[in-house]
Amino acid sequence: MKDESRNPTGSFKDRFCAVAVSKAARAGARTVAVASTGNQGASLAAYAAAAGLGCVVLTLETLPEPLRVAMEIMGAHVVAVPTPADRWKVLREGVEREGWFPVSNYLAPPAGSNYYGIEGYKTIAYEIWEQLGRRAPRAVAVPTCYGDGLYGIWKGFRELKAMGLIEEPPRMIAAEISGWLTRSLEEGKPWEGESAVRSSAAFNLLASRSTWQALAALRESRGEAVQVGEDAILSMQQTLARREGIYGEASGVAALAALGDLARKGQAGEAGEVVAVLTSAGMKDPAATARTLPPLRRAEPTLKAVMGAIP
């Protein structure tokens, strides 16, 4: 497992924002802006604050409160608009009329995110290579929404190969919840239909369609997509927390859950050494986790009462 939950704001988006905000500052931008209901907004708020840039986050009412608080205490202007597509529309207007530097997609259909930021994900590939003793694993599994992370990590390994530092890049495994990349691989182009998945504890993986870059990473690496179910994700979140003491966000553990599914189907053996990227810390959306837990237990102040309250 490559644990990205310990980055400055607790997600792999810090890799992205470190590069995107540096580029924005260099380009003379005064305001960076993003369409986000989650980790990318919180990460952008932090890097924008450190760089002295203004930050606008276009979001939805469903934004988890801890993430809203983190964004706003760091000085970001957070505004909810009615629908997911509205965020891109307003962001595009802001880019064109106000000179906002965009650090997420703002096109429809989505065309991937800020391409400087995506370069930041390459450092995950470099670190995996370094931490494995200067070699690539056989496969790398990544929780995937529009595929920025999946593509960026793939690009890092591809460049390691181009530099002659590895023999063979890993197969990329996209852990998705919509099933679109699975369809896209079958059809050879991004899938544009409607998803049956409308809500999820792994809400950060809810994509409105798939992208070319995610498909490219899977095709070029002879990889695959695994559609992970809600139960598998919540179960993996608990298993990781109880066995390792690592509390990952539901979206963040999707790659581990996908590998669990592959193992159960007897398909993990072929991959050899596999790295799953844990993309995000759970503390940013405790409400989703709380729904899987009983309410706070209370007891009279005696050992007997406390022991009786413990399952």
Added chain:
Amino acid sequence: MKDESRNPTGSFKDRFCAVAVSKAARAGARTVAVASTGNQGASLAAYAAAAGLGCVVLTLETLPEPLRVAMEIMGAHVVAVPTPADRWKVLREGVEREGWFPVSNYLAPPAGSNYYGIEGYKTIAYEIWEQLGRRAPRAVAVPTCYGDGLYGIWKGFRELKAMGLIEEPPRMIAAEISGWLTRSLEEGKPWEGESAVRSSAAFNLLASRSTWQALAALRESRGEAVQVGEDAILSMQQTLARREGIYGEASGVAALAALGDLARKGQAGEAGEVVAVLTSAGMKDPAATARTLPPLRRAEPTLKAVMGAIP
């Protein structure tokens, strides 16, 4: 600033629990237990999970929900009892009758915490020394409740001096909210009166009295205590977040707030190079921060409406 908010569970308690849980496992304990409404419980839950030990957290109803969720998803048994003193009473019973390995105080009056765990804080001193190029600062400020961290960090510097690695250990500055250590220094013994501070966003610093070890760290280092007010803490939390992109817990930024107070009084100059320890990340108690922020802004999906919603 020494940033301890990026430890595995987001607080300096991870230094403590890494050592305390290792000791518990070596001593053959099957269950570790703690009286905590905050970071120590979350940290203990994580290290106990990783070590395969059971974990009991005796807490209060005021426990922030994100911390409860983190503890329980990691397998800890969390039980609220009516009063702060009840936690110590039940913990003592559990230690004596159930063989729980205690990782917090369970005596009245409080006598400091698990002394193996406190050794873990010494690594903060070692790292400050290393990060400053193998020397000690003139002063180190630490957010202080019962003073485990203050004392442990002081002990680390004292031992660096004993090993001949530094000339002079730093003056220790306790950032407190109760005012007890200030009184204790005046009177030369731990202060046992009642505090006027009953609630605070920095609730992790609410101590029911002061301890000998905190007083020892201050006296031996010719240090001082600074009583920090609620406004100074909340203001520093926002300043740190907006300037640096670091969202610290209210309790965690108390040392920075104390240095701000000293600077305003013109007393910071005497100290020379000063390190403030940021002890904890803010994501664990966003509700306290939310009270300082307006509610989520909403706008129709036009740039004009969004710009109008931004202050």
